[in-house]
Amino acid sequence: MAAVRPMQxxxxxxxxxxxxxxxxxxxxxxYMALMREAEGRIQDKLYRQGKVLGGVxxxxxxxxxxxxxxxxxxxxxxxxxxxxxxxxxxIRGVHPREVFAQYMGRAGGLTGGRDGNMHMGDMNRRxxxxxxxxxxxxxxxxxxxxxxxxxxxxxxxYAFFGDGSTSRGDWHEGVNLAAVQKAPVVLICNNxxxxxxxxxxxxMACAHVADRGPAYGIPSEIVDGNDVWAVYHATQRxxxxxxxGLGPYMIxxxxxxxxxxxxxxxASYVPAHLFEEWARKDPIERLERLMVxxxxxxxxxxxxxxxxxxQEVDEAIAWAENSPYxxxxxxxxxxxxxxxxxx
Amino acid sequence: MATTTYLEAIREGLWxxxxxxxxxxxxxxxxAVYGGAFKVTAGFxxxxxxxxxxxxPISESAIVGAAIGAGFIGxxxxxxxxxxxxxxxxxxxxxxxxxxxxxxxxxxxPIVIRxxxxxxxxxxxxxxxxxxxxxxxxxxxxxxxxxxxxDAKGLIKSAIRDNDPVLFFEHKALYRxxxxxxxxxxxxxxxxxxxxxxxxxxxxxITYGAMLYEASQAAGDLAAEGYSVEIVDLRTVFxxxxxxxxxxxxxxxxxxxxxxxxLTGGIGGxxxxxxxxxxxxxxDAPVVRIAAPDTPVPYSSPLEQAFLPTxxxxxxxxxxxxxx
Numbered sequence: 001m002a003a004v005r006p007m008q009x010x011x012x013x014x015x016x017x018x019x020x021x022x023x024x025x026x027x028x029x030x031y032m033a034l035m036r037e038a039e040g041r042i043q044d045k046l047y048r049q050g051k052v053l054g055g056v057x058x059x060x061x062x063x064x065x066x067x068x069x070x071x072x073x074x075x076x077x078x079x080x081x082x083x084x085x086x087x088x089x090x091i092r093g094v095h096p097r098e099v100f101a102q103y104m105g106r107a108g109g110l111t112g113g114r115d116g117n118m119h120m121g122d123m124n125r126r127x128x129x130x131x132x133x134x135x136x137x138x139x140x141x142x143x144x145x146x147x148x149x150x151x152x153x154x155x156x157x158y159a160f161f162g163d164g165s166t167s168r169g170d171w172h173e174g175v176n177l178a179a180v181q182k183a184p185v186v187l188i189c190n191n192x193x194x195x196x197x198x199x200x201x202x203x204m205a206c207a208h209v210a211d212r213g214p215a216y217g218i219p220s221e222i223v224d225g226n227d228v229w230a231v232y233h234a235t236q237r238x239x240x241x242x243x244x245g246l247g248p249y250m251i252x253x254x255x256x257x258x259x260x261x262x263x264x265x266x267a268s269y270v271p272a273h274l275f276e277e278w279a280r281k282d283p284i285e286r287l288e289r290l291m292v293x294x295x296x297x298x299x300x301x302x303x304x305x306x307x308x309x310x311q312e313v314d315e316a317i318a319w320a321e322n323s324p325y326x327x328x329x330x331x332x333x334x335x336x337x338x339x340x341x342x343x
Numbered sequence: 344m345a346t347t348t349y350l351e352a353i354r355e356g357l358w359x360x361x362x363x364x365x366x367x368x369x370x371x372x373x374x375a376v377y378g379g380a381f382k383v384t385a386g387f388x389x390x391x392x393x394x395x396x397x398x399x400p401i402s403e404s405a406i407v408g409a410a411i412g413a414g415f416i417g418x419x420x421x422x423x424x425x426x427x428x429x430x431x432x433x434x435x436x437x438x439x440x441x442x443x444x445x446x447x448x449x450x451x452x453p454i455v456i457r458x459x460x461x462x463x464x465x466x467x468x469x470x471x472x473x474x475x476x477x478x479x480x481x482x483x484x485x486x487x488x489x490x491x492x493x494d495a496k497g498l499i500k501s502a503i504r505d506n507d508p509v510l511f512f513e514h515k516a517l518y519r520x521x522x523x524x525x526x527x528x529x530x531x532x533x534x535x536x537x538x539x540x541x542x543x544x545x546x547x548x549i550t551y552g553a554m555l556y557e558a559s560q561a562a563g564d565l566a567a568e569g570y571s572v573e574i575v576d577l578r579t580v581f582x583x584x585x586x587x588x589x590x591x592x593x594x595x596x597x598x599x600x601x602x603x604x605x606l607t608g609g610i611g612g613x614x615x616x617x618x619x620x621x622x623x624x625x626x627d628a629p630v631v632r633i634a635a636p637d638t639p640v641p642y643s644s645p646l647e648q649a650f651l652p653t654x655x656x657x658x659x660x661x662x663x664x665x666x667x
Contacts, residue, residue, distance in 0.1 A: 335445065
């Protein structure tokens, strides 16, 4: 890639000594709040200013899922995020600068302007870029997991998807193959109850996505997707299961999409009372209350975390806006390892 | 006496690459215990073990997707479609996932997808198609259609070593019909290079796959009439070896582009376009396409025979062209 890469990023909340419950709570809060702030700036500011073009799909209200799951990963595990999992990139050490530059189509973005929004990946940081056909990466995650076992490692893959994805054939083929092969895959469903404008009861006739697991012979559990600690513990169980050679494990995280499908969608088809109801279950506020109650952090410290994030985001946006656009001369590069004659 | 069939050549190439590189493995339907619907991988399970010869559910999308994922982790998967016709079930994984990863985020996808294609075996609409043109249209993929045992072996080895996704179309009608003596020593055939199968001066027939043998028969018949026909075997249909094609046409001034795939949107149109764009002033006659008509592949023998291009059809068209 011809991208101009910023330096390796060390998140301010990533100190390894913070593995106590208090420390882990701070890391949860940091990544969830960073995702909320970054996506908020993208959707509510940069998109409206015309600085971000094309589609914007955010995970507001669902941050506990990528964060709770993401903080159970080991460096050699390979992640397959969905389009509402921005925090996974931060947890993998992708710099917020690279993320903003990605959304603005700049050379400094993770794909150097080749693709937009959450369509970004990095082989070195072992995180894959999705394609728009949702759940296409479930078979890919299964194959990557099979390869990890082939090479004799204890690495695993994490595949994230939404409720709507489970209607696609790719999803079923991939889950079935993973199950048959006992491939070490953790399957994490972000059930936000809406696939674009289609509610869950028009998407499937079973009550829960997790009901689908037993049909493939894999253990599945349902967790409160707005409780980051619950997601974290469930994912640890799933990862232990996969890592010990028992095959895939599915977690259905119940949550709610607090926006439209994308920035241009006002979601007028969603009954207003549901937004009010789920706003009261906001995962970030909920974590903050718990941190204060248990004495993990005072309100002042929490405010400091948010202030630090706002500063970090300001700086990253400024960097991204100064990143050059990709050079049209590079248009033909990297279609193949070596450009064939006559193309 | 020639000893190695086209099928055995592919099998030898696969076998040698699996011996050479422990990261090469095969994945597909019925390829392990059964040895593959056409027996290309017969004996592989016994020799290489179940880790490296993986039977899958009937899930083409999962087979291709799993190959992509294994490629990310450093393996070199060889995925088999039981029939090329079923490749449509894995189409999204091939054209949207595998083909675009390197361009989008620098992730090479070093996979090979083997697909038995082609008619003339009474397979009917779903066991006879030649889908190469669909994939030649997708930037990021390489598409191979070997016609000889020598090329089949040399190209499968090159495909496995290539760091981009390669579609390898094996013509079913050639599997046991074509026999050649192959070199004792190891060799590969480069991707993207056509071969001059027969030298000539009066007319170029540009072809690939099973049609090579129809072209060859036509060239023999025309030789008896005093015409010298050159045959260009493309071997790789994308990336196209434009230089070899143009050099031949500049020499002969007349060209037929021949393929078994149906006419409209086939590889032939692309070859003709390149000839007229880049060698127009050398031509003494229009460039002619001979291909199957725009119908599904029919099952019953008289219909299938009428569908497939033949040496007789080529000879008739060539006579007209030579007198143009």
